[in-house]
Amino acid sequence: MSTTQPLHATVADSLRRDIHSELLHGPLPSEAELQKRFGVSRSVVRQALATLEAEGLVQKARGKGSFVLPVNRxxxxxxxxxxxxxxxxxxxxxxxxxxxxxxxxxxxxxxxxxxxxxxxxxxxxxxxxxxxxxxxxxxxxxxxxxxxxxxxxxxxxxxxxxxxxxxxxxxxxxxxxxxxxxxxxxxxxxxxxxxxxxxxxxxxxxxxxxxxxxxxxxxxxxxxxxxxxxxxxxxxx
CATH class of the missing domain: 3.40.1410.10 (Chorismate lyase-like)
Structure with missing residues (x-):
């Protein structure tokens, strides 16, 4: 993955677009699946998910992974x-x-x-x-x-x-x-x-x-x- 911005920001941008276009809803892919999809480390995936959680787009559930939150349109x-x-x-x-x-x-x-x-x-x-x-x-x-x-x-x-x-x-x-x-x-x-x-x-x-x-x-x-x-x-x- 080649980019001029931090890898975690690039991953967060891609997931954010998929959430906004409703390609992603409900449970997100596992951290391992996201690692494989983007070709990045687990720490990068976790940083990206933390960004989306801070924006109110996803929520982490202990033992169950991350979920897309409903958007108030x-x-x-x-x-x-x-x-x-x-x-x-x-x-x-x-x-x-x-x-x-x-x-x-x-x-x-x-x-x-x-x-x-x-x-x-x-x-x-x-x-x-x-x-x-x-x-x-x-x-x-x-x-x-x-x-x-x-x-x-x-x-x-x-x-x-x-x-x-x-x-x-x-x-x-x-x-x-x-x-x-x-x-x-x-x-x-x-x-x-x-x-x-x-x-x-x-x-x-x-x-x-x-x-x-x-x-x-x-x-x-x-x-x-x-x-x-x-x-x-x-x-x-």
């Missing part, structure tokens, strides 16, 4: 105007929001009413003890006075827009993509470079049909799944 209803945080909290879980960037910046794609600038936010959402999504948001620059950095920590942006800026959201146009994780995003989300992400991007409009939010949200593909809700009687193509 969060279901996000794509067409809902409620953000990821509110949807997760509706399940009873607690969401943490870390503000990585905040400030008014030049923004070429800003609607003309914004004057060529935007309030830019970069936020990291976490839940169940691990990162869930990285969010890039651009808002009308006038909202900087209503949404200071300190009020955004562990809060719903849409709720704050409503309560502090009196903005009523009406609709949103959204696009969904499958993309690979690139550095430094992979590091922020706690995944390996190239790991699958679900990208949700779009524009949100208020009751006057004015654009009030442009966003891109990268979700961990192993932790979040998109769900579409359809009601009887809707017209289909």
């Amino acid at each position: 969060i279901r996000r209803i794509v067409q809902s105007l409620n953000g990821l945080g509110l949807q997760v909290e509706e399940t009873g879980a607690t969401v943490q929001t870390e503000i990585l960037a905040w400030g008014v910046v030049p923004y070429e794609e800003a609607p003309s009413a914004w004057g060529g600038e935007a309030l830019h936010l970069q936020r990291l959402r976490s839940g169940y003890g691990y990162p869930l999504a990285l969010i890039e948001t651009w808002l009308p620059p006038v909202l900087a006075g209503h949404l200071p950095r300190e009020v955004l920590e562990n809060a719903s942006l849409h709720e704050l827009m409503k309560t502090r800026a009196h903005i009523n959201l009406l609709r949103s146009l959204r696009n969904v993509y499958a993309v690979p994780a690139a550095d430094p995003m992979a590091g922020l989300l706690g995944v390996s470079p190239g790991a699958p992400l679900l990208l949700l991007s779009g524009t949100t409009y208020d009751e006057h049909d004015e654009a009030v939010e442009i966003f891109s949200t990268w979700h961990r593909g192993d932790r979040v799944m998109f769900q579409l809700e359809r009601f009887n009687g809707e017209v289909t193509g």
Whole structure:
């Protein structure tokens, strides 16, 4: 096995990919089988398993080997105007929001009413003890006075827009993509470079049909799944 990173990290990466893609579930192969598969020593296999155990992906049972733990996948209803945080909290879980960037910046794609600038936010959402999504948001620059950095920590942006800026959201146009994780995003989300992400991007409009939010949200593909809700009687193509 030829690699520029430690052998145990390479073994852990391979097993992690198999777990995330659900090729591995239930009991893992024995340490001896993993030694043979990867051509490494038992100490390397044990280091790799310890890494996966620390990440909450596997659990060791005395005398029984290691087992893949069930993954808590969060279901996000794509067409809902409620953000990821509110949807997760509706399940009873607690969401943490870390503000990585905040400030008014030049923004070429800003609607003309914004004057060529935007309030830019970069936020990291976490839940169940691990990162869930990285969010890039651009808002009308006038909202900087209503949404200071300190009020955004562990809060719903849409709720704050409503309560502090009196903005009523009406609709949103959204696009969904499958993309690979690139550095430094992979590091922020706690995944390996190239790991699958679900990208949700779009524009949100208020009751006057004015654009009030442009966003891109990268979700961990192993932790979040998109769900579409359809009601009887809707017209289909």
